[in-house]
Amino acid sequence: MVRSKTSSGRLAVAVGVVPFLVAAVAHAIGAAPRSIAPGKPHSALAFEQYMVDLGKISPRNEVFARFGFVNIGAAPVTIREFRPSCGCLNPRLDKKEYAPGESGEFLLRVRTAGETPGPKEFRLDVKYDDPAPREVALVFRVDLPEYQVQVRPRALIFYQLGQSPITQELTIIDQRTKPLELEGATSSTSLARVERGDSDFDEDGTLRQRVRVTIPDAVPPGRHQALISISTNDPVFPMLKVPLIIEGPPRAAPARPASP
Numbered sequence: 001m002v003r004s005k006t007s008s009g010r011l012a013v014a015v016g017v018v019p020f021l022v023a024a025v026a027h028a029i030g031a032a033p034r035s036i037a038p039g040k041p042h043s044a045l046a047f048e049q050y051m052v053d054l055g056k057i058s059p060r061n062e063v064f065a066r067f068g069f070v071n072i073g074a075a076p077v078t079i080r081e082f083r084p085s086c087g088c089l090n091p092r093l094d095k096k097e098y099a100p101g102e103s104g105e106f107l108l109r110v111r112t113a114g115e116t117p118g119p120k121e122f123r124l125d126v127k128y129d130d131p132a133p134r135e136v137a138l139v140f141r142v143d144l145p146e147y148q149v150q151v152r153p154r155a156l157i158f159y160q161l162g163q164s165p166i167t168q169e170l171t172i173i174d175q176r177t178k179p180l181e182l183e184g185a186t187s188s189t190s191l192a193r194v195e196r197g198d199s200d201f202d203e204d205g206t207l208r209q210r211v212r213v214t215i216p217d218a219v220p221p222g223r224h225q226a227l228i229s230i231s232t233n234d235p236v237f238p239m240l241k242v243p244l245i246i247e248g249p250p251r252a253a254p255a256r257p258a259s260p
Contacts, residue, residue, distance in 0.1 A: 044073025044100075044130035051139040052108075059148050061237045063112060065140040068105040071098045073130050083125040087243070088114055088154065089140070091124060108140045113172075113240050114154035117146045147175040149234075155243040156228065158215045169197055170211040170228065170242055179207045180234035189226035191219050191246055219248040 052065035071077045079096045089108045098104055108124060122140040127133070150173040158166055174180050185194045197210030211230055223245065230240040 042073075043134045043136070044071050044075065044077050045069055045079075045098075045126075045128055045134065045136065046072045047136070047138065050136070051141070053141040054143075055141075056143040057145065059145050059236055060112060061239070063110050063142050065108040065142075066105060067108070067124075067138055068103065070103040071100055071130075074100055075131055076100065077128055077130045079126065079128040081127040083127065084108075085123040086110075089122055089124060108138075110140075110142065111241060112144055113149045113151045113237065114242070115144055116150070117144045117148060119143045149174045149176075149180065149237045149240070151230075151240055151242055155245065156213055157245045157247070159247045160215050160217075160219045161247075161249055163217050165214050165217050167212055167214040170213065170230070172209045172211070172230065172240065173206060174209075175206050180232040180237055182209050182211070183231045183233055185211045185228065185230045187213070187226055187228055187244065189224060189244070189246070191215060191224055192226065192228070192244060194228060213244070215246055219246055221248045221251040223247055 046069060048068040052067070054063060054065070057063060077098045079093060079098075082091045082093075084091060088110050091106050091108055093104065093106050095104075108122065110120070110122065120142050124138045124140070125135060126138065127135050152171045152173065156168055156170065158168070160166055172180075172182065182196060185196065187194045193214045193216075195212050195214075197212045199207065199209045201207055211228070213228060224247075226244040226246070228242040228244050230242070232238060232240065
């Protein structure tokens with residue numbers, strides 16, 4: 001009986017000590033309840049889709065990808081910059097600020113005549129504030145068909161810094177059985193003179209038609225952007241458009257005010 005009482009006493013002491021030890025250890029390791037840290041706020045600009053994949057397409061003059069979005073935040077969103085992987089995408093927005101709940105959209109446009117056939121992937125990085133600075137990547141994929149109309153080069157760039165006119169040529173290549181015919185060519189700027197060039201066939205029997213673009217001996221200072229528009233008799237490719245950039249002489253630095 002004595003032995004039994006001793007065991008019971010020891011058990012009682014142990015049971016009484018355990019809560020104390022648990023509390024002490026918990027205090028030592030910091031197990032007391034803590035407040036939950038606030039998570040990183042979600043971005044306010046939500047897109048309907050972040051990738052458009054058109055797959056293999058039929059021959060056409062242009063292809064589009066539409067990207068719609070909405071401001072799901074509580075503060076206005078300001079779109080600061082579009083950074084495309086290719087200048088051919090030409091994204092544009094009517095405005096840059098969007099109130100909470102307001103939606104918008106823009107198109108990524110690719111003129112197929114400026115691209116080689118095969119799978120393509122284009123990327124657009126959108127930078128905006130909500131009011132924290134944000135960035136989102138959008139992707140546009142398309143598989144361009146063989147035997148399409150091509151324009152080379154994809155863009156014309158002139159550096160007119162001298163005293164003589166400069167001429168470059170655009171070559172229109174049509175590998176189809178019945179190639180298109182050029183009907184005319186114009187420029188959206190009076191700084192460029194556009195005229196039909198010669199035509200010939202390469203060693204594969206492909207027709208190559210040319211357009212000559214001439215920049216005069218003197219242009220205003222700075223950069224000038226325009227488009228060369230080439231009309232054809234083809235209903236699929238009725239108008240071929242090529243970006244034109246003219247770099248004139250540097251702008252003169254503003255005069256410094258005279259010292260008093």
